[in-house]
Structures are given as structure tokens and as C-alpha cells.
Amino acid sequence: MKKISLLGATGSIGTQTLDVIKSHPDKFTLEAISIGRNIDLGLKQINEYKPKLVSVQFKEDYDKLLKEIPKNTKLFYGNEGLEEVAANNDADILVNAVLGSVGLKPTLSAIQAGKTIAIANKETLVTAGHLVTAEANKFNVNLLPVDSEHSAIFQCLQGERLQEVDKLILTASGGSFRHLERSQLANVTVQDALNHPNWSMGAKITIDSATMMNKGLEVIEAYWLFGMPYEKIEVLLHQESIIHSMVEFIDGSVIAQLGTPDMRVPIQYALTYPNRLDLVGKKRLSLWEVGKLHFSKPSFDRYRCLGFAFEAGKSGGTVPTVLNAANEEAVSLFLNGTISFLEIEEAIEKALNWHQKISSPTLEEIQHIDKEVRTFVKKVMVK
CATH class of the missing domain: 3.40.50.720 (NAD(P)-binding Rossmann-like Domain)
Structure with missing residues (x-):
């Protein structure tokens, strides 16, 4: 028990x-x-x-x-x-x-x-x-991942040696606006953004999925969970959300974890690790019903928040703290109708450019910067 x-x-x-x-x-x-x-x-x-x-x-x-x-x-x-x-x-x-x-x-x-x-x-x-x-x-x-992508990587790594990993590949649905060009995003509404095609999630995470900041945060999370340098972490657009993530090894082998989109699977695995239990009410994956799986590489020009996250992760120190705080505040402003969808990334970029990095921050410094960034975003974005 x-x-x-x-x-x-x-x-x-x-x-x-x-x-x-x-x-x-x-x-x-x-x-x-x-x-x-x-x-x-x-x-x-x-x-x-x-x-x-x-x-x-x-x-x-x-x-x-x-x-x-x-x-x-x-x-x-x-x-x-x-x-x-x-x-x-x-x-x-x-x-x-x-x-x-x-x-x-x-x-x-x-x-x-x-x-x-x-x-x-x-x-x-x-x-x-x-x-x-x-x-x-x-x-x-133990830090056991519950996010479906990190749980997938964690499962793929069981019995493997980290030094033999060549690449972690995080898959991303692309969010609510994955079929839209960047020029079509200027006037999207909050309700449009909350209409995720695959997953049932809370409002903040659904907006993060639409901007791809959610995937950017997951890249930084993967860095800390698995000790893998950013140069060996990739993101792949996969609209069906059947492959939850993959690990490529130095011999060219790729191991993937597949399943229907159901967050109870990674939740239960984290609770039962290293064992597994039957998942009540699960939907079995039938690949013959899915028929085709689609993949493409995301563009940092199209998904600027994803690019911000990679840059912030590589910079380290307090920069990821700024990235996260600015994003949280900007998403909140979008959800209450204060700013537009594209202004989310504008707010994040302004905060990142404004901040002076501390390389090895204490908990107190992190908490102070978090509050400072939120105040800054409100000041520069609320007209």
C-alpha cells in the first residue's frame, strides 16, 4: 500500500x-x-x-x-x-x-x-x-516524471546506459493552431486557443501547447531529469500524439513509447514504478485503426517560444526562471483578454532582454526574480 x-x-x-x-x-x-x-x-x-x-x-x-x-x-x-x-x-x-x-x-x-x-x-x-x-x-x-513525454523517455531508458544515448526526441502535437501559418495567429481568440485537438488539459497548459512553450519547458525539464545536454534534445511535431517520445542510441537504434493519449498511463506508472498495474477503462492502441502517423520538424520562426526556451536553457542561471515567470504572467493576461495571443511571446522576449542573469542563484534570489519579472511584464504589456 x-x-x-x-x-x-x-x-x-x-x-x-x-x-x-x-x-x-x-x-x-x-x-x-x-x-x-x-x-x-x-x-x-x-x-x-x-x-x-x-x-x-x-x-x-x-x-x-x-x-x-x-x-x-x-x-x-x-x-x-x-x-x-x-x-x-x-x-x-x-x-x-x-x-x-x-x-x-x-x-x-x-x-x-x-x-x-x-x-x-x-x-x-x-x-x-x-x-x-x-x-x-x-x-x-527519486524524481519520477509524470508528463507523458518524460515518462515515455523514462520508460525507454529502463535497462539502458545513459552514456549510450545519442538523442532524446520529445514529440509535440503542435497545439490548437498547428495547421495555421504565423500570419493567421494575430486575431485568434482565447476560445480558439483552448480547443486542443488531442488532450484534455487545464487552460494554462493548453495555451502553452498552442505557443509551444509547453514543449520548451519540457526541453528544460528533460535536461534536468536525464542530464542530457541541450544539443542532444530534439522536438518533433507529431500530430496524432501516439508516439509520446523516443530515445535514439549511439548505434542508431531508436526506442519509442506508444499509446493512446491518456494521462492516467504516465500517472499510474509513476505511482507503481518499477512495476505496472492494469489500467481500468483504458483504450487499447490499434495502429491499424490509426492508419498513418505524421511527423515534421518545428520552426523556431513559427514557434518562437520554443526557441526562447532552448536559448534560456542553454544560458542557464536565472534565465529559465525569467522565461517561466514571464510566460505565466503573459498567459494569464491573454486568458483574461488583456493581451493578444502573439503578445505572449512579445512579453517573454522583452523580459528576457531586460533581465541581468545570475549564474548560480539561491532560492531567495529565484523567488525575488520571479516576482520582479511578473511585475515587469504587467508594466510593459498592460496599456
């Missing part, structure tokens, strides 16, 4: 994690959860899964839930609450499924408490990969 703490229980990854836990009640128990803004769904989850510890984002939600949850459930709120959930003494595994750099400190707390980390929060590694991996090594903690 594995005991799970879950950050981001009401989000897309969070709800699918709970689905996996529910499917195998003899294998998993839910010890603690954090809830975002969807308090009604969170209350249903509390009543169904009965976690011992719950954290909410805001004090007003804390006051509301305090009257409605079981008396033996401990309730917290804010950033301190996230850390309470993450470092819960009763849990074996932390599933980090929150959005954004808010997941960084809770992850470090969980590592220091000796928890295995199932990481779906790519911003944690993008923002402070050097700190997270150093702490994981220090406390002998």
Missing part, C-alpha cells in the same frame, strides 16, 4: 491521479491534498477520499471548508499549507500537479522529508532545476 500526497487535486492531472487511486484501493491511499479555486469539487474529493490533511489557496476558502469537512481532517491554507501537504509524514509519494512556480518550495520540502516525487509540475525544474536535483541527490530521493 502506497500512501499519496497530492498537490493540485482539482486540476486535470490531479483528478486523473485520483481516478488511478480510486481504481486500485488495495494499492493506494490518499493521505493529503491541496485544492485550488474549485472548492466545490475539492469538498466532494474530501468526502470521497477522506484525506487526513487538506490545504486550500485562500483564507476565505479555509473559513468556508472548516465548517463542512470531517472533524478529524486537518485544514491549512496558503503556501504554508502546500508545504504541510508536501512534507506530510504519513505519505510515501508526493504527486506535484500544481501549476506554476508555486510548486517549487513544497517540492523541496518533500524531498527533504524523504518523499518520492512524482513530478507533473514542470515549472519547478525549469525555475530551479539545479536546486531541486541537488537536493534530490543529497536526500537520495
